[in-house]
Amino acid sequence: xSSPSKLTFHGGRFMATLPMLFFIVWAISICVAGxxxxxxxxxxxxxxxxxxxxxxxxxxxxFCEEIFTGMADRxxxxxxxxxxxxxxxxxxxxVGGLVEGLVWLGTVLNVSGSFFPAITFLLAAxxxxxxxxxxxxxxxxxxxxxxxxxxxxxxxxLMFAAILSGAAFGDNLAPVSDTTIVSAxxxxxxxxxxxxxxxKYAITAALxxxxxxxxxxxxxxxxxxxTASSGVMANIGPKGxxxxxxxxxxxxxxxxxFHIITAITIGMILSIxxxxxxxxxxxxxxxTIDTQTAQVTGALVEGITGYVKMAVLILLIMAANxxxxxxxxxxxxxxxxxxxxxxxxxxxxxxxxxxxxxxNVFITINTAAEIAAxxxxxxxxxxxxxxxxxxxxxxxxxxxxxxxxxxxxxxxLIGFATISHLAKTMPGLAVVKPTDVWPFxxxxxxxxLVMLLAAITGKxxxxxx
Numbered sequence: 001x002s003s004p005s006k007l008t009f010h011g012g013r014f015m016a017t018l019p020m021l022f023f024i025v026w027a028i029s030i031c032v033a034g035x036x037x038x039x040x041x042x043x044x045x046x047x048x049x050x051x052x053x054x055x056x057x058x059x060x061x062x063f064c065e066e067i068f069t070g071m072a073d074r075x076x077x078x079x080x081x082x083x084x085x086x087x088x089x090x091x092x093x094x095v096g097g098l099v100e101g102l103v104w105l106g107t108v109l110n111v112s113g114s115f116f117p118a119i120t121f122l123l124a125a126x127x128x129x130x131x132x133x134x135x136x137x138x139x140x141x142x143x144x145x146x147x148x149x150x151x152x153x154x155x156x157x158l159m160f161a162a163i164l165s166g167a168a169f170g171d172n173l174a175p176v177s178d179t180t181i182v183s184a185x186x187x188x189x190x191x192x193x194x195x196x197x198x199x200k201y202a203i204t205a206a207l208x209x210x211x212x213x214x215x216x217x218x219x220x221x222x223x224x225x226x227t228a229s230s231g232v233m234a235n236i237g238p239k240g241x242x243x244x245x246x247x248x249x250x251x252x253x254x255x256x257x258f259h260i261i262t263a264i265t266i267g268m269i270l271s272i273x274x275x276x277x278x279x280x281x282x283x284x285x286x287x288t289i290d291t292q293t294a295q296v297t298g299a300l301v302e303g304i305t306g307y308v309k310m311a312v313l314i315l316l317i318m319a320a321n322x323x324x325x326x327x328x329x330x331x332x333x334x335x336x337x338x339x340x341x342x343x344x345x346x347x348x349x350x351x352x353x354x355x356x357x358x359x360n361v362f363i364t365i366n367t368a369a370e371i372a373a374x375x376x377x378x379x380x381x382x383x384x385x386x387x388x389x390x391x392x393x394x395x396x397x398x399x400x401x402x403x404x405x406x407x408x409x410x411x412x413l414i415g416f417a418t419i420s421h422l423a424k425t426m427p428g429l430a431v432v433k434p435t436d437v438w439p440f441x442x443x444x445x446x447x448x449l450v451m452l453l454a455a456i457t458g459k460x461x462x463x464x465x
Contacts, residue, residue: 006326007066008057015055016327019320020362022048027408031435038309038417045316052323063323070322071315075368078178079135080311083414085264086136088303089250090143092271093243095285095299101240102148113153114217120145120154121162121213121443125206128170131254131263132177134366134404135414137167139307142418147426155220156430160419161440162213164404164411168444171366172400173202176254178367183396186374187381189388194396197389200460201397205446212442242278246270306421310414314365317410321363325372333358334376341380348384349394349455352377356398357448365410366403370395387462397451401444407434 009015026044030036049067056063105111111119120141128137141163149159171177175195184194250267254260275281287298324330337351356373363369373395381391404411412434423429454460 007063007323007328009052009055009327010057011055013328013332015052016324016329017362018052018055019045019048019323020317020364022051023317023320024361024408028435031407031433034433036416036433036435038313038413038420041413042309042313042316045313045320049316049320049323066322066326067319070319073318073322073368075178075365075371076314076318079314079365079367079410080307082133082136082260083139083307083310084304085261086133086139087143087307087418088300089264089268089271090140091299091303092268092286093140093247094143096243096271096275096280097237097240098144098243098247099148099151099240100236101238101243102144103151104236104238105241106148106152107236111152113149115214116145116149116152116154117158117162117217118210118213120149120159121166121210124163124166125169125443126166127251128167128177129174130170130251131260132170132174132180133260134167134171134177134400134411136260136264137170138163138404138411138415139418141166142415143422146419147422147429150430154217157432157436157440158213158216158220160415160432160437161442164415164437164441165209165213165443167411168401168404168441168447169202169206171403172397172447173198176257176260177400179370179396179400182367182370182374183392184388186371187378187388187392187395189392194389194392197460198393198397201393201447201450201454205443205450209442209446216440239278239280242274242280243271246274302421302425307414307417310417313413314410317364318368321365321368321372324362329362330359330372338380345384345386345461346455346458348380348386349461350452352380352391352394353398353452353455356395357402360399360402360409361406364403364406364408364413366399369403370399373399382464385464387464390460390462393460394451394455397447401447405438405441405444407438412437 007016023045026047027041030040053060053063123145124137124141128134131137146159146163150156171179173195174180175191180191180195184191246267249270250263253263253266272286275283275286285299287296287300289296333355337355341347341351355376359373360366360369363372377391377395403409406412416434419431423431
């Protein structure tokens, strides 16, 4: 099964995982130490790559060139561009008063903060399913719904987890999601049929997740956010709710098939037009050229600067992902699992589940993990004549879920970066560490469990005609 590796290492093929293993240990360590800084995460990734270079057999030059090849992967670039556009749009809505409007609405309707995590999960799931970007959903909802929920008295860790859960739901189910498209294309089947076939798995995980967010919303104590809420509560009012119109326009355009960048751009322009028309805020809050400080400031700049470090980190993670592939570690995992299958279709599905899950531990951008796992899933599935829908569902559900769970995964890191940046403008806002949120991403965990039970019991199993 194995193909010749482009890189070889002292210690064998599994040494190709060293950059990611070092990064994972480093990321957890600095989070536990109370310093989950993005620059520190970048340093950890660089150190992992440098350490691995000393284990390379042959020319170090080849190893360095493979780093550049991995960083040039389109998947990482797409994720970064989506963050930037979503970040700018969310900041425009924020300075226009949408957070204050949502707080006002919650106060008028007497909505308890205990319900906010469940409400956020539902809204994030709908938005992510419509626009097809879980990362973009995480950015937008961490900017808007997270502070709203905290001010209303919701537990911070549940608010963050609810956003990640909703993003995972949409990433898995959205017809225009990159993971949905990749899972269908690599298994040689159609997107509409795949989406219809996976709804039962998604809803089976979503319903108990919703119940858990409601139950824990009432039992977990919120943190004090007096400082963070004082500025918002002084300016609450209904005017900011007008910005729900451009927010809805983005969802409508995405459902109509517009590219997410096009949809967000139109929503941004419409939001900015609302500023002078409805006297929401001055245009200077959108963009200002400050000649005294020689800086460009405003919402659009804030939406970009909050993700520059994360962009560098993701490119380095893509490089580490690439090293895993060209170093033969992925083939080593395949060889190990392939001998377990024998002639059992149940074992075949369990191996698919285990292989996709294990790749997501190391490859932390879910689309990249999906592309890496797809040939193996297709090979095993075809051998046992599993229906392409079935193969695509195992591939997508697990990667969509785990991409928003592990503390070092892309979805969690981008949400953490958004909240950390937001806390700089809202002093006192609780910042949830990646190592604290992972047990509460209920939809993600339940979706992985649902797929494991599907493999064990054969529920939903279909075969090719």
